[in-house]
Amino acid sequence: MTPELRIALMRARTERRPVVLATDLASGRQLLWPGPDVPEALAEAAREALAADRSATIEQEGARWFLHVHALPLRLFLIGAVHIAQGLAPFAETLGFQTIVIDPRPSLATPERFPGITLMPDWPDEALDRASLDGRSAVVALTHDPKLDDPALDRALRSDAFYIGALGSRRSHTARLERLAEFGHGPESLSRIKGPVGLPLAAVTAAEIALSIAAEIVAVRRGSSLSWARR
Known part of the structure; x- marks a missing residue:
């Protein structure tokens, strides 16, 4: 995890904002939703995971992503x-x-x-x-x-x-x-x-x-x- 991403996660916890950390299981690339760099299909999957309050592994356009839900307590x-x-x-x-x-x-x-x-x-x-x-x-x-x-x-x-x-x-x-x-x-x-x-x-x-x-x-x-x- 990059320092920028770690700071963004900490800020979300401090501000009591729910987020989803998406990790490409092949490359290790990570994206934080909500965020400007998250493709719409992945963003929709993140919204569904957050609504279900459940982390999940999904496939999007041939890539496997792990969606880690960071919900509010x-x-x-x-x-x-x-x-x-x-x-x-x-x-x-x-x-x-x-x-x-x-x-x-x-x-x-x-x-x-x-x-x-x-x-x-x-x-x-x-x-x-x-x-x-x-x-x-x-x-x-x-x-x-x-x-x-x-x-x-x-x-x-x-x-x-x-x-x-x-x-x-x-x-x-x-x-x-x-x-x-x-x-x-x-x-x-x-x-x-x-x-x-x-x-x-x-x-x-x-x-x-x-x-x-x-x-x-x-x-x-x-x-x-x-x-x-x-x-």
């Missing part, structure tokens, strides 16, 4: 250091998510309750403003407290987050949507919120609810029709 922001978050956070890490628990209550957001998990002891709206949510971010509100959940959901709805969920019954979710409408969100925007959160697994315990949430996040990310099977 998957991130899961959990609003509330509650029991469900204790089960969901480590499980999400095994699914490849960088998990961040946001809660300004110091008695709950502790390393002892969330070993190895990133904690942000901030008000959720401020934390999410700094996080710069993107299309590989998921946000789940778990506190049942409108002072914490609503500002977080407002920020998530104004972002490209691919998944937004909120814990609560149908009745509490209806009231939540009415409050968020006062933030200026219309029906189309509000429909992005999965509520009640999680796939309908008849979950009861905190661990079961965490599983249903993780399952729905995966379903939405992978485009499964199960993601729309609401209660």
Whole structure:
């Protein structure tokens, strides 16, 4: 890899831009997409590899290329250091998510309750403003407290987050949507919120609810029709 290409890759990581490194397996020639020197056919293949989030070997005009996807990290922001978050956070890490628990209550957001998990002891709206949510971010509100959940959901709805969920019954979710409408969100925007959160697994315990949430996040990310099977 040339020094120029290495610098370009580092810059893309710093600026949180997804890229694909294409390597000609015969000659060792390397191209970075997006980039001005990438032929259109190769660029299309790189777009498809990035959309699938999967590196691949392809053939283009008699040449074999390895497309190395450098995607943005998957991130899961959990609003509330509650029991469900204790089960969901480590499980999400095994699914490849960088998990961040946001809660300004110091008695709950502790390393002892969330070993190895990133904690942000901030008000959720401020934390999410700094996080710069993107299309590989998921946000789940778990506190049942409108002072914490609503500002977080407002920020998530104004972002490209691919998944937004909120814990609560149908009745509490209806009231939540009415409050968020006062933030200026219309029906189309509000429909992005999965509520009640999680796939309908008849979950009861905190661990079961965490599983249903993780399952729905995966379903939405992978485009499964199960993601729309609401209660």
